[in-house]
Amino acid sequence: MKNQSKALIMGGFVVFFWATVATAFKIALNEISNLQLLLIASSTALIVCFIELIRTKKLNLLGESLLSKSTIFRGAWQGLMNPFIYYLILFKGYSLLPAQIAQPLNFSWQIVLMILMAIFLKQKLHFNQVIGVLVSFSGIIMLSLNNSADISGKLSVFGLGLIIASTIIWATYWLLKINEKQDSVIELFVSFLFGTIYLVVVSLFTPMEVPPLKPLLAGIYAGMFEMGITFILWSKALKLATNRVTLTQLIYLSPLLSLLLIHFILGEKIGVLTVVGLFLIIGGILISNLKQKSTIANT
Numbered sequence: 087m088k089n090q091s092k093a094l095i096m097g098g099f100v101v102f103f104w105a106t107v108a109t110a111f112k113i114a115l116n117e118i119s120n121l122q123l124l125l126i127a128s129s130t131a132l133i134v135c136f137i138e139l140i141r142t143k144k145l146n147l148l149g150e151s152l153l154s155k156s157t158i159f160r161g162a163w164q165g166l167m168n169p170f171i172y173y174l175i176l177f178k179g180y181s182l183l184p185a186q187i188a189q190p191l192n193f194s195w196q197i198v199l200m201i202l203m204a205i206f207l208k209q210k211l212h213f214n215q216v217i218g219v220l221v222s223f224s225g226i227i228m229l230s231l232n233n234s235a236d237i238s239g240k241l242s243v244f245g246l247g248l249i250i251a252s253t254i255i256w257a258t259y260w261l262l263k264i265n266e267k268q269d270s271v272i273e274l275f276v277s278f279l280f281g282t283i284y285l286v287v288v289s290l291f292t293p294m295e296v297p298p299l300k301p302l303l304a305g306i307y308a309g310m311f312e313m314g315i316t317f318i319l320w321s322k323a324l325k326l327a328t329n330r331v332t333l334t335q336l337i338y339l340s341p342l343l344s345l346l347l348i349h350f351i352l353g354e355k356i357g358v359l360t361v362v363g364l365f366l367i368i369g370g371i372l373i374s375n376l377k378q379k380s381t382i383a384n385t
Contacts, residue, residue, distance in 0.1 A: 093327035103311035105343035108189040114304035120177035130309025135275035165280025176252040182245030190364040197222040199257035218374025225366025232359040
């Protein structure tokens with residue numbers, strides 16, 4: 087089997103599992119807090135990364151990395167941003183909003199990243215990128231005004247603010263990591279190590295009960311397929327792919343499939359405004375990347 091075919095198969099699995107996590111978030115958050123969900127998920131992701139390091143015989147490399155002051159410093163701030171701050175805010179937003187609103191809003195982080203790169207890295211926005219940003223933001227506005235998506239007839243303004251804030255945090259996280267060249271699994275392990283430590287410390291001062299089985303399993307699932315296994319698979323797929331453009335285009339299937347799962351598993355009625363808003367966000371991202379994709383394809 088060719089490397090591109092292997093990459094697409096891996097990418098397909100990743101996209102499928104990423105499409106399921108919004109449903110898992112809501113199932114868990116119906117019974118436990120955002121802090122407890124993140125503690126379960128982050129601990130699970132930490133274990134997944136450790137098992138992968140054992141499988142790939144990189145424990146010695148991990149040990150050497152943990153003796154480096156730069157690795158500790160980098161892991162400390164990365165773990166603070168992701169998973170600690172980012173997912174606490176994201177999960178709280180999910181707990182206040184219908185999944186059909188939170189999921190596509192969070193998907194718009196790519197547009198936020200583009201804006202941050204233009205501001206801080208002085209990367210000039212081309213005409214198609216400006217149009218793409220405007221199209222995506224029109225989708226964000228449409229979702230934000232889609233009050234009919236909530237059974238109360240009104241969306242939580244605080245919840246909307248949290249999800250939008252999460253896109254800024256996630257985009258900032260990737261902006262700060264743009265020149266990182268450390269082994270991806272080791273970097274992920276160290277981030278989740280620090281993130282889990284932060285979460286354990288906070289949980290010591292937060293009353294918690296033993297979670298019921300259902301949200302516990304949903305939290306473990308989120309840790310495996312939102313934060314752990316999928317990231318490892320996606321990194322491998324990117325390395326194998328001979329045409330990364332085709333591979334990355336698979337990502338746009340994730341929010342569409344996610345809406346189907348949200349409807350059939352969570353029972354949310356997906357309205358026209360949700361679908362149109364999602365398509366505008368995806369369309370804006372595609373438009374803004376037209377020139378970049380053309381350039382990559384010709385190299």
